[in-house]
Amino acid sequence: MAEETIFSKIIRREIPADILFQDDLVTAFRDINPLAPSHILIIPNHLIATVNDVKASDERALGRMMTVAAKIAEEEGIANDGYRLIMNCNKHGGQEVYHIHMHLVGGRPLGRILAT
Ligand code: AMP
Numbered sequence: 001m002a003e004e005t006i007f008s009k010i011i012r013r014e015i016p017a018d019i020l021f022q023d024d025l026v027t028a029f030r031d032i033n034p035l036a037p038s039h040i041l042i043i044p045n046h047l048i049a050t051v052n053d054v055k056a057s058d059e060r061a062l063g064r065m066m067t068v069a070a071k072i073a074e075e076e077g078i079a080n081d082g083y084r085l086i087m088n089c090n091k092h093g094g095q096e097v098y099h100i101h102m103h104l105v106g107g108r109p110l111g112r113i114l115a116t
Contacts, residue, residue, distance in 0.1 A: 002049035007099040011045050020072055025064040028072055028104075037107025038076045038083065042068050049098045051089045069104050078106035084113075 010017040011027045018030040020040060031039040044061035048054060054062065066085075073079040083106025088095040 002047050002053070002098065004047060005097050005099040007041075007043055007097060007101065008047060011043070020075075021068055023064070025061040026068055028068055031103070036105045036110065038073075038078050038104065040072055040076075040104040042072070042102040042104060043099060048100045050095065051087055051100060054100070065102050069102060072104060073106065076106065082106065084110050 006015065009015045010019070010029060011022075013019075017032075019027060020030065021028040021042075022045075024045070026042060026044055028040055028042040031041050033039075042065045044058065044065065046058075046061065048058055069085055070079070073083050083104060086103040086105065087093075087100065088103075
């Protein structure tokens with residue numbers, strides 16, 4: 001059984017966060033340490049620790065994460081210029097919080113996909 005992270009507290013609104021969207025499946029909030037003018041995290045409301053733990057029963061929430069990303073990109077005014085969606089997995093992926101999250105990053109040119 002995966003351990004809850006700080007993101008569960010954000011979902012339950014037990015700690016402050018700049019929440020942009022929440023419904024029965026997902027929550028989206030601004031990253032506390034933004035790497036670009038728009039840096040938003042979109043997460044499932046139920047705990048999935050890593051992408052490796054995703055199951056078919058998670059597909060509704062994962063699909064909702066994509067539609068919410070597109071909606072927020074539009075609202076942030078970055079849809080036309082473009083942006084990047086990132087999901088980090090485990091150590092080599094640079095994952096720090098073990099509750100899967102999609103980074104929506106944009107508002108400036110982001111360069112190539114990987115910094116080397
Ligand atoms: P990752 O390295 O993919 O696991 O990304 C974790 C992200 O969560 C980082 O970009 C952090 O800045 C962000 N983060 C950690 N704690 C919080 C928090 N309390 N509120 C908003 N973002 C957070």
